[in-house]
Amino acid sequence: MFKIAVVGDKDSVLAFKALGVDVFTVFDGDEARRTVDTIARDNYGIIFITEQIASLIPDTIDRYDKEIIPAVILIPSNQGTLNIGMNRINENVEKAVGSNIL
Numbered sequence: 139m140f141k142i143a144v145v146g147d148k149d150s151v152l153a154f155k156a157l158g159v160d161v162f163t164v165f166d167g168d169e170a171r172r173t174v175d176t177i178a179r180d181n182y183g184i185i186f187i188t189e190q191i192a193s194l195i196p197d198t199i200d201r202y203d204k205e206i207i208p209a210v211i212l213i214p215s216n217q218g219t220l221n222i223g224m225n226r227i228n229e230n231v232e233k234a235v236g237s238n239i240l
Contacts, residue, residue: 140183140207145173150188150215159186167194174198178208188215189222 144154148163164170185208202210212223232238
């Protein structure tokens with residue numbers, strides 16, 4: 139059984155702990171990159187990452203896009219959205235369907 143993790147700043151991700159999700163707080167891009175690589179090796183199937191942190195590690199996000207597990211899903215932080223996650227969903231839907239239906 140795969141585990142679920144969330145990576146981001148403390149204020150954005152701490153509430154996920156109440157849902158039983160493993161929470162990893164990070165402060166910069168290097169720490170985020172190491173954390174994502176570590177939890178990806180530790181049998182996590184889904185990794186939620188705040189858009190602000192994901193914008194610091196685009197190469198790492200792209201690397202996991204090519205793999206089936208873990209699924210890396212970008213979420214807005216408590217500071218709002220950068221629309222990176224929604225743009226990625228639109229791109230994937232367009233690839234799957236052939237046109238943007240959203």
